[in-house]
Every structure is written in C-alpha cells, then in structure tokens.
Amino acid sequence: MVKSIANAVQAVTSEIEDVRAQIRTLTETIEGLESALPSIEEAEAKLSRIIDDLAGKFGPDLYAVTAAEATSAQFQINVEGNYRFGPLMAWLFGDALKEAYGRVIRERLGAGIPEAERQKRLAAARAKRLQLEIREEAIIAEAEAAGLDILRRGDADPAVVLGMVEA
Amino acid sequence: MKYTPDAKAKMHRLQDIAKARRAVWDQCEADRREALEQLVDARGALTLIRDHGGAARVGLAEAIERQEAIVAEADAKVKRAAARTQQAGEDMQAARQLVERAEVFLTRKCGVPPSAIYR
Numbered sequence: 102m103v104k105s106i107a108n109a110v111q112a113v114t115s116e117i118e119d120v121r122a123q124i125r126t127l128t129e130t131i132e133g134l135e136s137a138l139p140s141i142e143e144a145e146a147k148l149s150r151i152i153d154d155l156a157g158k159f160g161p162d163l164y165a166v167t168a169a170e171a172t173s174a175q176f177q178i179n180v181e182g183n184y185r186f187g188p189l190m191a192w193l194f195g196d197a198l199k200e201a202y203g204r205v206i207r208e209r210l211g212a213g214i215p216e217a218e219r220q221k222r223l224a225a226a227r228a229k230r231l232q233l234e235i236r237e238e239a240i241i242a243e244a245e246a247a248g249l250d251i252l253r254r255g256d257a258d259p260a261v262v263l264g265m266v267e268a
Numbered sequence: 269m270k271y272t273p274d275a276k277a278k279m280h281r282l283q284d285i286a287k288a289r290r291a292v293w294d295q296c297e298a299d300r301r302e303a304l305e306q307l308v309d310a311r312g313a314l315t316l317i318r319d320h321g322g323a324a325r326v327g328l329a330e331a332i333e334r335q336e337a338i339v340a341e342a343d344a345k346v347k348r349a350a351a352r353t354q355q356a357g358e359d360m361q362a363a364r365q366l367v368e369r370a371e372v373f374l375t376r377k378c379g380v381p382p383s384a385i386y387r
Binding site for chain 1: 279282366
C-alpha cells in the first residue's frame with residue numbers, strides 16, 4: 102500500500118517535471134524568437150525607410166539663401182544651429198548612408214529570420230506552451246484532489262491556472 | 269474573459285496557498301533562529317570548558333571532545349534549518365508571485381475591479 106502510494110507520487114512528480122522541462126525549453130525558444138534579428142533583405146528595407154523618413158524631416162530654408170539680405174553667416178547659422186544633423190545628413194547623403202549601413206548589415210547580421218516566419222514560429226511555440234501549461238495545471242489539480250500538493254510556478258500563466266482559457 | 273465562480277474559488281485557493289507557504293516559512297525561520305541560538309550556546313559552553321576546565325584538569329579532554337561534538341551537531345542543525353528556510357522562502361515567493369500576477373491579469377485583462385476579486 103505504502104509502496105504503491107510512493108510510486109504514484111513519484112509518477113506525478115516525474116510527469117510534472119517533464120512538462121515543466123518542456124515549458125522551460127519552449128520559453129527559451131520564444132524569448133529567442135522575440136529578440137531574433139530580421140533577414141538581411143528586411144533589415145536593408147527598414148534601413149532605407151528610416152533614412153528616407155529622416156530625409157523627409159529636413160526642410161531647406163530657401164529664404165536664407167535667396168533673399169536679398171541673405172548672407173553666408175545666416176546660412177551658416179542655419180546649418181550649424183537650426184538644422185538637425187540626422188535629417189540634414191539623410192537629405193544630403195541618403196544613398197551613401199544606405200550603402201554604408203547596408204554594407205555593415207551584410208557583414209554583421211548573419212542569418213536572421215524573415216518576419217513572417219518569425220511570427221509563424223512564435224505563434225506555434227506559444228500555442229504549444231499554452232497546451233503544456235494547461236496539462237501542467239490539470240496534473241496539479243488532479244494531484245490536489247488526491248491530497249498531494251504540488252507548488253505552482255510563480256510565472257505560470259494566470260489565465261490557465263484560473264481556468265479562463267479554452268484547451 | 270468572464271470571471272467565473274470557479275475562477276474566483278481558485279483565486280481564494282491560491283491566496284490560501286500563499287498564506288500557508290508564508291506560515292511554513294515563518295516556522296522554518298523560527299526553527300533556524302532557535303538552532304542558531306543553540307549553536308551560539310554550544311560554542312559558548314565549549315569556550316568555557318576550554319578556559320575553565322577545572323583545576324584538576326581531570327577528564328578535560330573528554331569534556332572538550334563531547335562539547336565539540338555538540339557544537340558540530342548544532343552547526344549541522346543550523347545548516348539544515350537554513351536550507352529548509354531558503355526553500356520555504358522560494359516556495360512562498362512563487363506562491364505570492366502567482367497571486368499577484370493573477371490579480372493583475374484579472375484587473376487589467378479581464379476588467380475585474382480589485383475589490384471584486386475575492387469578494
């Protein structure tokens with residue numbers, strides 16, 4: 102009798118440890134995907150958008166160079182004081198910046214994950230983890246009903262623990 | 269998501285568990301302090317025996333040996349108590365963390381007023 106109880110406890114403990122190990126692995130996978138770098142093509146496209154956006158923020162002061170009273174001093178004040186450096190650079194040297202940064206991206210980025218693929222993998226991993234958490238909670242509830250207390254993880258999904266998600 | 273009576277019962281249960289884990293930690297901590305006091309006493313007694321073992325010095329070595337054994341036992345007891353306290357502390361923390369996360373989930377994601385979580 103005592104031995105069979107011990108065996109049952111061991112079986113439950115072993116099962117919960119196995120489920121938790123899988124949850125840990127999936128959590129690491131999810132965290133990795135959440136911070137994964139994009140593909141080179143996507144990074145370059147994003148770079149291009151950023152530089153174009155920055156260039157669009159530059160507004161050349163035509164009056165400062167065309168008005169009768171325009172002076173080189175006034176133009177210098179505009180360039181050095183009134184214009185923000187980033188937009189001015191992007192407006193003047195947008196293509197050169199894209200090329201230079203693009204080279205760095207191609208050299209350093211390595212194998213990234215295309216966004217659509219990243220989202221797909223994230224969704225799959227999250228769904229699998231949810232199923233595992235539901236299984237974990239079912240084991241704990243079953244054990245509790247049999248008089249065996251298993252401590253829940255502090256980072257367990259509250260929706261799962263409270264039974265507020267569909268299996 | 270609807271905050272069902274079953275979910276509310278579960279919240280009460282989680283809170284009860286957190287309180288129970290706190291009580292376990294309190295007890296472990298009290299045991300640890302008591303074990304520590306015993307160790308201090310045992311070490312004090314050993315010092316006394318070494319310093320004032322008696323004029324005749326008869327049986328002094330045996331007395332010291334006996335007291336050293338008592339100190340070693342008290343020391344081991346403190347270490348065991350400290351390990352139990354640490355584990356109880358981690359368990360208490362996990363239970364408390366889950367209660368807090370569940371409360372945040374209910375209020376922020378389900379729109380349950382804080383006052384209605386346990387009532």
